Amino acid sequence: MRTWKAILTAALLASMSAAAQQAAEQQPSAQPPAPDATQTAQSSQQATPATAQPAAAQAASIAPPAPSPAPTTMDQVVTLFIEHEHGLIKALATRTPVVETYLQNLTADPQLGPVPSADHYFLGRMDMGETVDRKDYLKEEDRSMQSRLLGGFGKLYKVQYQPLGFSWMVYADRTDFDREHYEFRYARREFLGDVRCLVFDVTPKPKSGRGRFLGRIWVEDQGFNIVRLNGTYAPAPRNAMFFHMDSWRLNLIPGYWVPAFIYSEEGDFSAGVKNRLAFKAQTRIWGYDLKKGGKDDELTQIRVDSVTDESAAAQDASPLQAERVWQQQAEDNVVERLTNAGLLAPDGDLDRILQTVVNNLEVTNNIDLPRPVRTRVLLTSPLETFSVGNTIGDQPGLVDVLPDEASLAAVLSHELAHIVLGHNLGSKYAFNDRMLFSDEGTYQNLGFKHIPEEETAADKKAVELLKNSPYAQKLDNVGLFLKALQLRAPQLSALLTTHLGNPLAENGTVIRLSALETQGPALDNAKLDQIPALPLGGRVKINPWDDKAEMVKTAPVAITSARDKMPFEVTPFFPRLIRYGTGAAAPAATPATAAANNGTGN
Numbered sequence: 001m002r003t004w005k006a007i008l009t010a011a012l013l014a015s016m017s018a019a020a021q022q023a024a025e026q027q028p029s030a031q032p033p034a035p036d037a038t039q040t041a042q043s044s045q046q047a048t049p050a051t052a053q054p055a056a057a058q059a060a061s062i063a064p065p066a067p068s069p070a071p072t073t074m075d076q077v078v079t080l081f082i083e084h085e086h087g088l089i090k091a092l093a094t095r096t097p098v099v100e101t102y103l104q105n106l107t108a109d110p111q112l113g114p115v116p117s118a119d120h121y122f123l124g125r126m127d128m129g130e131t132v133d134r135k136d137y138l139k140e141e142d143r144s145m146q147s148r149l150l151g152g153f154g155k156l157y158k159v160q161y162q163p164l165g166f167s168w169m170v171y172a173d174r175t176d177f178d179r180e181h182y183e184f185r186y187a188r189r190e191f192l193g194d195v196r197c198l199v200f201d202v203t204p205k206p207k208s209g210r211g212r213f214l215g216r217i218w219v220e221d222q223g224f225n226i227v228r229l230n231g232t233y234a235p236a237p238r239n240a241m242f243f244h245m246d247s248w249r250l251n252l253i254p255g256y257w258v259p260a261f262i263y264s265e266e267g268d269f270s271a272g273v274k275n276r277l278a279f280k281a282q283t284r285i286w287g288y289d290l291k292k293g294g295k296d297d298e299l300t301q302i303r304v305d306s307v308t309d310e311s312a313a314a315q316d317a318s319p320l321q322a323e324r325v326w327q328q329q330a331e332d333n334v335v336e337r338l339t340n341a342g343l344l345a346p347d348g349d350l351d352r353i354l355q356t357v358v359n360n361l362e363v364t365n366n367i368d369l370p371r372p373v374r375t376r377v378l379l380t381s382p383l384e385t386f387s388v389g390n391t392i393g394d395q396p397g398l399v400d401v402l403p404d405e406a407s408l409a410a411v412l413s414h415e416l417a418h419i420v421l422g423h424n425l426g427s428k429y430a431f432n433d434r435m436l437f438s439d440e441g442t443y444q445n446l447g448f449k450h451i452p453e454e455e456t457a458a459d460k461k462a463v464e465l466l467k468n469s470p471y472a473q474k475l476d477n478v479g480l481f482l483k484a485l486q487l488r489a490p491q492l493s494a495l496l497t498t499h500l501g502n503p504l505a506e507n508g509t510v511i512r513l514s515a516l517e518t519q520g521p522a523l524d525n526a527k528l529d530q531i532p533a534l535p536l537g538g539r540v541k542i543n544p545w546d547d548k549a550e551m552v553k554t555a556p557v558a559i560t561s562a563r564d565k566m567p568f569e570v571t572p573f574f575p576r577l578i579r580y581g582t583g584a585a586a587p588a589a590t591p592a593t594a595a596a597n598n599g600t601g602n
C-alpha cells in the first residue's frame with residue numbers, strides 16, 4: 001500500500017510556480033520558452049481542450065453536417081457560413097448546457113488601474129431551443145441578487161434579453177442571420193491558434209431592426225463555421241445599452257464549433273471620463289453532453305467496484321465496517337449526483353495532480369486511511385472546497401489563483417484534516433431518495449458545511465499536517481496568498497460565497513487557515529517578484545462538451561508592472577483553437593502529469 005506513496009515536491013506542478021509569470025531569464029528551471037512565448041499568460045489560458053476525443057464523438061449523438069462543395073468565391077463562403085450557423089442553432093436546440101457568468105465591477109486605483117470593486121455570480125442551465133430560457137441553480141436570495149443587478153442597471157440602462165444576461169451572446173443572431181438583414185464584408189485571413197480563418201466585418205442593413213449584431217466574425221477555412229464573434233448589438237433602444245462581447249467557439253464534436261466562452265467588458269478609465277458602468281465578465285458554457293451517452297454506465301461501474309472492495313471478506317460487516325461502507329455509499333451518491341448535474345468534472349488528469357499533493361501530506365504525516373482519498377474538480381467558479389466521505393471536491397479557480405503547490409497543499413490540507421479527524425458529513429445521502437431532485441435544486445438539496453468547532457479543529461490539524469510536510473519551508477507563500485485574499489475579500493463576496501462547503505472568507509474576512517496569514521513577508525505590490533495570487537482561469541481548462549478538466553500549459557510571461565499581477569481578476573479569453581481530432585496526441589497537462597508518473601516509482 002505504501003509503495004505507491006512517494007513524496008513529490010517542486011517538480012510536480014511546473015506550471016504552478018509563481019515564476020510562471022516571471023520573465024524567462026528569472027526562471028531557474030531549464031524549461032525552454034514555448035514557441036508561443038509572445039502570447040501573454042492570459043492569452044494562452046483556456047486553450048482548446050485536447051481531450052480523448054473519440055469518447056466525445058461517441059457521446060456526441062449529433063451527426064456531422066454533410067460536407068459542402070469547396071467555395072470558389074467569397075460570396076459562396078458567406079452563403080456557407082450563414083447556412084452552417086443555422087445548422088448549429090438547430091443541432092444544439094435540444095441541449096441544455098450549464099451557463100455561468102462571473103462579473104467584477106471595476107473602479108480606478110491610482111496604482112493598480114481598474115480593480116474589482118464588487119462582484120456578481122450567475123449560474124443556470126440554458127435551454128438552447130427556440131424559447132430562450134435559463135433555469136437557475138442559485139437560491140432565492142442569489143436570484144434576487146441577479147434581479148438587483150439587472151434592476152440596478154435598469155435604472156440607468158435597460159438590459160436587453162433579461163434575464164438571460166450574458167449568455168444570449170452565443171449566437172450573432174438567432175432568427176435573422178441572413179443577407180436580408182446583414183452586410184458581410186471580407187476583411188482578411190488570420191490564424192487563431194492552429195486554425196486559419198477568414199475574417200468578415202458584419203453590419204446590419206438600415207432599417208433591419210434593433211439589436212442586430214455589429215462587429216467582426218472569424219470563419220474557419222475548412223468547414224466554414226463561425227469560430228469567434230467580436231462586437232456588440234445595435235442599434236440600442238433608447239435608455240438601454242448592449243454590452244460588448246468577444247465570443248469563442250470550440251470544435252468539440254465533428255463538424256460543429258460550439259459556443260464555449262464569452263468575455264465582456266465595459267468602462268473607460270481615461271482622464272475626465274465618468275463611468276456609469278464599468279465591469280469585466282466571463283461567461284463559460286459547459287455540460288453540453290450532460291445525461292447523454294455512456295455516463296451512467298461509467299458511474300454504475302465505479303459503484304460496483306467500490307462495493308466489491310469493501311466486502312472482500314465473505315463475512316458480515318462489523319459495525320465499523322458497516323459505518324464505512326455506509327459513508328462510502330453516501331459519498332458515491334453525492335459524487336454521482338453532482339457529476340450528473342454538471343457541477344463536478346469526471347475523474348481526470350487534474351485529479352491525479354491534486355491526489356499527489358494530498359498524498360505528499362499523507363506520507364509525511366504517516367496517515368494511513370482505510371480508503372485512499374479521492375479528489376474531484378468542481379466546475380463552478382466560486383472558490384470553494386468541500387469533503388464528503390473520502391472525496392475532496394476542489395475548485396479549479398483555486399488551482400488558478402494559488403501561487404504555488406504549497407498553497408494548493410494548504411487548501412487541500414484543510415479538507416484532508418476533516419477526513420483524518422473523522423468529520424464525516426453527509427451520511428444521510430446514503431438514502432437514495434435524497435438524490436432525487438432536479439439539477440437546478442442541487443444547492444438546496446446538497447450541502448457539506450461543518451459546525452464552527454469542526455472548522456477550527458480542521459484548521460489546527462491542517463497547519464500541523466503542513467508543518468510536517470514537504471511544504472513546511474514554503475508556508476510564507478501561503479501567508480502571502482492569504483494576505484492577498486484578505487485584501488480583495490471585501491470586494492469579491494460572490495467569488496467567495498460557497499454553495500456546498502465552508503467559505504474561505506466570511507463577511508470580507510479570511511477565516512480559513514488564519515494561523516498562516518501572519519506568516520511570511522508583508523504584501524508589497526511594488527515588488528514584481530512577489531506574486532501572491534494569480535488571475536482567474538490561467539491553469540485549468542474544462543472541455544465544455546464532456547466536462548473533463550485538465551491543466552493548461554502556459555508560456556512564462558514577464559511581469560512589467562504591478563498592474564500585470566491581477567490577483568483574483570477576470571481577464572479576457574484567448575483559447576488556442578484546434579480542429580476536432582487534431583489535438584488528441586498532445587494533452588496540455590503532460591508536464592505535470594509526467595512528473596507525477598515518473599515520481600511514483602521512487
Ligand SMILES: [Zn+2]
Nearest residue numbers: 450455458502
Ligand atoms: Zn472545513
